[in-house]
Amino acid sequence: MPMGQYSWIGGKRMKLKKAEAPHLRQTERVAYMSLDLLIALVPLCIFSSIYYGLRPVLLVLTGLVTAVVCELLGSLVMRRRPTVADGNAAVIGGLVGAMMSPITPYWVPAVAAAFAILVVKMPFGGTGRHVFHPAAAALALCAVCFPTRVFTYPDPGLNVPIPLGDTAGVITALSPAEQLNSGAQISYHWITLLQGNFAGPIGATAIAVQLACMLYLFARHTASPLIVLPYLLTCAAGAALFPRTSGGVGNSVLMELCSGMLLFSGIYLLTDTVTAPRYWLGRVVYGILAGVLVMTMRHFGRSDQFPCTAFFAVLLVNALAPVIDRWCWRLVYTLRRRLQERMERRAVQ
Amino acid sequence: MPVHTNRGIRLPQNKEPAASRDVARLSRVERVTLPLSYGTEEIRPVCGLYETVMRGSPLTKPESQDELPLASSVTGVFSGTRVISHPLYGELDCAVIDVLAVEGDEEGKPANLDKLGPDKLLKIARDAGIIDELDGIPLHTKLSQWREEGCDFLVADGTQPEPYASSAWAVLNLSAERVQDGLKLAASCVGASGYHTAVFLSPERRRPLAQRLGEHRLFQVPNRYPVTQYARRYRTPLGKKRADALPMSARVCRIGVQACLALYRAAAYGKPHCGAVVTVAGDAVATPQNLYVPFGTPVQNLLDHCGLSQEPAYLILGDMMTGRAAESAELPVLPGMTCILALKVRPVTLTPTVCIGCGRCAKVCHAGLLPSEIVRRLENMHYERLAGLHPEDCDGCGACSYVCPSGREVALRVTEAAHAHGTIFLDWGEEDET
Numbered sequence: 001m002p003m004g005q006y007s008w009i010g011g012k013r014m015k016l017k018k019a020e021a022p023h024l025r026q027t028e029r030v031a032y033m034s035l036d037l038l039i040a041l042v043p044l045c046i047f048s049s050i051y052y053g054l055r056p057v058l059l060v061l062t063g064l065v066t067a068v069v070c071e072l073l074g075s076l077v078m079r080r081r082p083t084v085a086d087g088n089a090a091v092i093g094g095l096v097g098a099m100m101s102p103i104t105p106y107w108v109p110a111v112a113a114a115f116a117i118l119v120v121k122m123p124f125g126g127t128g129r130h131v132f133h134p135a136a137a138a139l140a141l142c143a144v145c146f147p148t149r150v151f152t153y154p155d156p157g158l159n160v161p162i163p164l165g166d167t168a169g170v171i172t173a174l175s176p177a178e179q180l181n182s183g184a185q186i187s188y189h190w191i192t193l194l195q196g197n198f199a200g201p202i203g204a205t206a207i208a209v210q211l212a213c214m215l216y217l218f219a220r221h222t223a224s225p226l227i228v229l230p231y232l233l234t235c236a237a238g239a240a241l242f243p244r245t246s247g248g249v250g251n252s253v254l255m256e257l258c259s260g261m262l263l264f265s266g267i268y269l270l271t272d273t274v275t276a277p278r279y280w281l282g283r284v285v286y287g288i289l290a291g292v293l294v295m296t297m298r299h300f301g302r303s304d305q306f307p308c309t310a311f312f313a314v315l316l317v318n319a320l321a322p323v324i325d326r327w328c329w330r331l332v333y334t335l336r337r338r339l340q341e342r343m344e345r346r347a348v349q
Numbered sequence: 350m351p352v353h354t355n356r357g358i359r360l361p362q363n364k365e366p367a368a369s370r371d372v373a374r375l376s377r378v379e380r381v382t383l384p385l386s387y388g389t390e391e392i393r394p395v396c397g398l399y400e401t402v403m404r405g406s407p408l409t410k411p412e413s414q415d416e417l418p419l420a421s422s423v424t425g426v427f428s429g430t431r432v433i434s435h436p437l438y439g440e441l442d443c444a445v446i447d448v449l450a451v452e453g454d455e456e457g458k459p460a461n462l463d464k465l466g467p468d469k470l471l472k473i474a475r476d477a478g479i480i481d482e483l484d485g486i487p488l489h490t491k492l493s494q495w496r497e498e499g500c501d502f503l504v505a506d507g508t509q510p511e512p513y514a515s516s517a518w519a520v521l522n523l524s525a526e527r528v529q530d531g532l533k534l535a536a537s538c539v540g541a542s543g544y545h546t547a548v549f550l551s552p553e554r555r556r557p558l559a560q561r562l563g564e565h566r567l568f569q570v571p572n573r574y575p576v577t578q579y580a581r582r583y584r585t586p587l588g589k590k591r592a593d594a595l596p597m598s599a600r601v602c603r604i605g606v607q608a609c610l611a612l613y614r615a616a617a618y619g620k621p622h623c624g625a626v627v628t629v630a631g632d633a634v635a636t637p638q639n640l641y642v643p644f645g646t647p648v649q650n651l652l653d654h655c656g657l658s659q660e661p662a663y664l665i666l667g668d669m670m671t672g673r674a675a676e677s678a679e680l681p682v683l684p685g686m687t688c689i690l691a692l693k694v695r696p697v698t699l700t701p702t703v704c705i706g707c708g709r710c711a712k713v714c715h716a717g718l719l720p721s722e723i724v725r726r727l728e729n730m731h732y733e734r735l736a737g738l739h740p741e742d743c744d745g746c747g748a749c750s751y752v753c754p755s756g757r758e759v760a761l762r763v764t765e766a767a768h769a770h771g772t773i774f775l776d777w778g779e780e781d782e783t
Contacts, residue, residue, distance in 0.1 A: 016664050016676045020761050022747035023690075024360070024512065024669040025697040029754045030705055086702065128703035128755075224708070278708035278721050329711075329719050333739065336717060343598040347499065 030127075034087025036222040037268070040213035041094045044203040047196055052102040052154065053161025056202040060097030063109035067093025070117035078122065088127040092116050095135035095268055098203030099261060099311070100142075101153045103167040108149050112138035132318045133275050136265070136311040143306050151178075151307050153199035173199040177260035181303035185246045186255060193258045201308075204264035214267045223271035226283040227290075231266045232257065234291025242299060262294060265310035275318040277325035281332055285324050290317045356715045357573035358748050360512055360670070367630050367637040368515035372523060374641050375654055378448050381423055381645030382433065382681040384441040385409050387485075388416070394444050396427045401449070405621035408444050417487045420478045422623040422643035424450045435680055436666055436673035437485065443645075443681070451643055459617035462534060467496060470538040470616065477615035479622040482605040485685030488535075488612060491604065495539040501599040503541040504579045505532040507606040508549040508570050511668035514688035516626040517606045518550065519639040525561050528606045531613030535604060543595075546606070547579045565593060574670065575746040577715050579603055607687070627651065627682060631690035633661035642682050648689055649678040661691035669696075670747045699756025710749035710759050716742040720749040724762040732769055740766035 041060070048056040071089035075082040084090075093113040100109050116134035124130040142150045154162055155173035162170055176198055179186045188198060196206030204210070217223035236253045243252035257263060270276065270290055277286050293313035301309050317324075385408060386392040392409045396402050402425060407418040425446040433441050465473070474489040481488050483506055505528055507517035521528060529546065536544040547568045548555065559567045570576045580601050583594035595601070611622040623643055630637035635656035642651060648664065665672035666680070668688045682689075710720035723738045740763050749759040 014660050014678075015662075016678070017662050017674070018676065019663055019665075019674040019695060020758055021667070021672055021674075021745075022670040022750050022760065023663065023665060023672065023674075023692070023695050025699060025751055025753075025756065026358075027697055028752075029699055029756065030702060033705075033707065033754060083702075088705075126703070128705045221709075273705050273707040276706070276708075278706055278711045279719060280712070283708070325719075326722070329722075330737075333717060347501070347598045347600055 030086045030088075033220075033222045033273070034091045036217060036220045037091045038087065038094055040217055040268075041098055041203065043209045043213060044098055044206060047206040047209050048102065048202045051156040051197070052202075053164075055162045055164055055167075056102045058164065059100050059102070059104060059106065059109050059202060060094055062106050063095075063097030063100070063113040064090050064093035066110040066113040067096070067117050070114045071122070074118055074122035075126075080126065083127050086127055089117055089121075092121065092134045092138075095203075096138045098268075099135070099139050099201050099264070101150055102162055102202055103152065103154050103170050103172070104149050105167075108142060108146065112142050115141050128274055130274060132315050133269050133272050133311075136269050136314040136318070139308075139311040140315060143308070143311075147305060151175075153201070155199055156197055156205075175199040175260070175307060176255060176258065177307040180244050180255060180259055180298075181307055183244070187245075187247050187251055188255070188258075190254060193254065200259075201261060201264070203268075204261045207258050207263065210263050210267060217267065217271070223267060224276070224283055226280055227271050227276055227287040228266050230284045230287035231270060231291045232263070234288045235262060235266075235295055238291065238295030242295070244299070256295075256298070260298075260308040261310045265294075265314055266290075269311065269314045270317075275321055277321050277328070279325050279329045279332075281328035282321075282325035285328055286317055286321055289320065289324070290314065293317060355712060356577070356717075357575060358713050358751055359572060360510065360574045360751075363512045363630070364515040364518070367513070367628050367639055368518055370636075370638040372519045372626055372639045372641055373654070375451070375643075375646060375650060377654075378423065378451055378643065378646050378650055380428075380647070381425070381446050381448060381643060382431070382443045382647070383408060383419065383422060383446065383645040384438070384443050384683065385419060385430070386416075386442060387438060391442065394427065394430065398427065398429065400427050401425070402427050402446060404450075404623060417475060417478050417480070417489075420621045420623070421446060422645055423448045433680065435683065436675050437685055438683065446645070456618050456620075460619070462530070462616055465534065465537075465616060467538045467540075470534055470612075471496075473615050474612055477611065477621045479608055479611045479615065480684035481608040482625060482685055482687050483603065483608075485683075488604065488608050491602075492535060492538050495541075495602050499600060500539045500541045500602045501543075502580055502595055502601045503532060503536040503539060503544040504568070504601060504603040505529070505544070505546040505606050505609045506579065506603040508547050508576050508579075509668075509687070510549050510570070510574045510576050511670045511688070513630040513637075513690055514628045514668045516628045516639050516687045518548070518554070519628075520606050520610060520626050521546070521548065521558060524610060525558055527613045528609045529562055529566060531609035531611070531616075532604075534612055534616055535609065539602070541602070545580065547576075547603070549576070574748065575715055575744075605687075622684075625682065625684065625687065627686060628688045629655045629691075630688070631661065631665070631692045633657055633659050633691040633693045644683060645681045647679050647681055648675070651682065651689060652678060652691060657691060659693050661693055663690070663692040663695060665690040665692065670751065671745060701757045702755045704755055704757060707754060709752040709754070713748040713752050715746065715748070716744065718742055718763070720759045720763050723766050724757070724759055727762055727766045727769070735766050735769060738766075740764075740769075743767055 045057050067089045096113045097109045116138035120134040120137040121130045153175050154170045194208040218225050239253045239256035240249045277283050294310050297309040394408050395410050402421045404424045405420050407420050425448040428447050429445050471489045479488040507521050509517045532544050545566045545568050549570050581594045614620040628639050629651050635658040664675045666675050723740050743763045747760045
């Protein structure tokens with residue numbers, strides 16, 4: 001029998017293929033992680049549509065569809081294989097839409113999503129290679145260019161569906177973030193906060209729903225608790241140490257955590273795998289740093305112009321993520337090596 | 350649901366039906382191919398062409414004491430040499446022996462094992478040509494090294510945490526007591542204060558085994574791949590101190606159960622290490638089972654014995670996670686192989702896409718590395734910055750590739766980086782196209 005590429009089965013040659021170990025893979029793939037994030041956006045849209053009618057859903061869809069179309073266009077222009085199937089563009093578009101006010105004109109999320117994909121994501125190399133979170137960058141653009149359209153929120157207490165077209169007559173209200181910034185003494189009942197019955201962005205009001213989505217993402221290993229929990233704890237510590245409103249430490253912590261986009265950014269923007277560190281200690285440090293930045297901006301930032309600052313903090317820590325990751329890894333690696341050496345020395349003695 | 354845990358993964362177990370079947374012997378072996386040396390040096394066989402060699406008689410005469418005399422695994426006629434390319438060992442000079450008889454295991458009275466000193470045991474392990482199936486290293490080399498460097502606890506590793514292999518269980522089921530006796534000999538040789546057998550079994554299988562060996566002589570490893578904890582250790586200062594636990598500084602060494610058995614048989618009956626129990630499984634195999642085969646048997650004979658239900662596309666020497674794909678079924682079974690898979694399809698094949706930085710590879714890495722960063726530097730040709738990430742710590746368990754949602758060959762790249770040693774290398778393709 002000849003030695004070589006072929007072997008025999010029942011007198012017939014069989015052809016064997018090359019392959020590299022491991023020959024077994026898990027079924028989880030990138031598209032499932034994007035799908036998890038989209039699933040986690042759905043309850044937020046539903047809750048928002050209870051207060052404001054169909055308009056928030058349409059805004060989110062506008063962002064989502066624009067992002068997907070821009071991704072397709074970008075792939076065509078750059079002559080790359082379209083990467084729409086991994087769902088990353090849809091998630092970015094959905095997130096951009098969810099951070100808008102329910103009375104934002106439809107062109108704003110469209111412009112923001114196009115900016116996110118065509119300026120922040122694609123030129124850096126597309127999925128997996130962008131340095132800054134595209135949705136956070138898009139919101140930063142909106143905050144700088146058209147703050148009144150993004151940060152003017154309707155009053156959910158009136159409970160009238162917002163007209164799908166012109167929103168000129170809608171009664172607006174100050175969001176808790178703006179009230180905190182203006183130095184007013186505010187206090188919402190915790191049930192109101194959990195229900196999201198206060199003025200704010202589409203996805204960032206219903207606290208209970210956001211927390212439930214957070215648990216879902218934790219359970220699916222799509223978002224890392226090692227980022228979110230240190231971030232929230234740092235923010236809470238900042239709110240407790242330097243309160244901006246009366247009513248005790250508890251009220252201050254509750255108001256700071258539930259106002260603006262603090263919680264939403266922590267769950268959906270900070271945990272984006274591409275821009276966050278990979279190592280566990282890096283993630284913890286990243287979360288803490290983001291929390292410190294958010295609270296610092298709330299205290300010392302231009303809060304009269306930008307009531308929400310969490311996405312600026314996200315962009316800043318995004319830039320530091322690779323360095324944090326490597327330093328933290330090296331620290332743990334060196335410490336573990338030293339410990340092992342000490343153990344070995346003890347064993348020899 | 351996600352299957353990754355900190356520092357490891359949970360693998361599906363497909364050990365049935367091979368694990369439940371009795372160990373069979375090959376009915377027909379015509380020719381065996383045995384390596385003359387595992388090293389690079391050229392060694393001439395001691396027997397002449399068409400001379401009859403007996404089972405256990407040496408084929409080579411090594412010049413140094415460290416090398417293993419490689420013995421014939423069958424009785425047959427020496428009919429020449431050839432060079433083969435083996436996925437596990439690389440290029441090997443081999444002797445080809447036409448088989449006259451694969452002898453059975455008629456055993457006489459066991460010798461007295463109490464008076465065997467460490468040096469005598471090392472000599473027995475060397476003369477019997479015992480090679481540990483865990484890593485393909487000669488047993489006497491491992492034992493003498495541990496004897497010099499110190500070994501606190503010796504473990505017979507019968508865990509086989511990968512999906513298909515059940516040969517260690519088959520060996521333990523047949524002769525657990527002998528494995529333990531062999532382990533005891535090895536422990537006395539290296540001066541270990543304790544020993545036990547580590548397994549990864551269901552409670553129904555573990556209980557009878559624990560009764561045979563003694564409760565404290567059997568250790569169930571945690572359900573995690575790769576296995577890193579072969580003995581119970583207490584954690585200071587938070588963990589509870591248990592009487593049977595080892596301190597964190599204790600050095601635990603391990604040898605394979607088949608090597609333990611071979612050591613016992615060599616010491617008690619003077620038998621050479623001539624064969625191994627190998628699991629033959631996979632979706633293309635009609636009757637998955639454990640087979641006892643003499644070393645040098647072509648893999649084709651094993652597949653013929655078990656039958657193929659369909660034409661396999663992949664032939665894997667080893668198990669799903671670490672096995673190497675072979676392109677020929679003519680390759681011989683050599684020490685270090687405990688599982689052979691014939692697969693029609695690889696269970697999950699993803700099209701590789703870019704890394705999205707999910708960090709799962711770093712989470713499951715039991716060596717505490719940053720695989721995604723190593724791969725990034727390798728792909729961006731930052732070879733000089735690879736050394737700082739210590740890719741040489743990787744043992745190639747493949748957990749990072751397993752969990753990668755982008756379907757990338759992470760483990761392969763990390764191994765490449767480990768071999769790069771900071772030098773620039775270029776892959777010019779596999780073969781010349783002309």
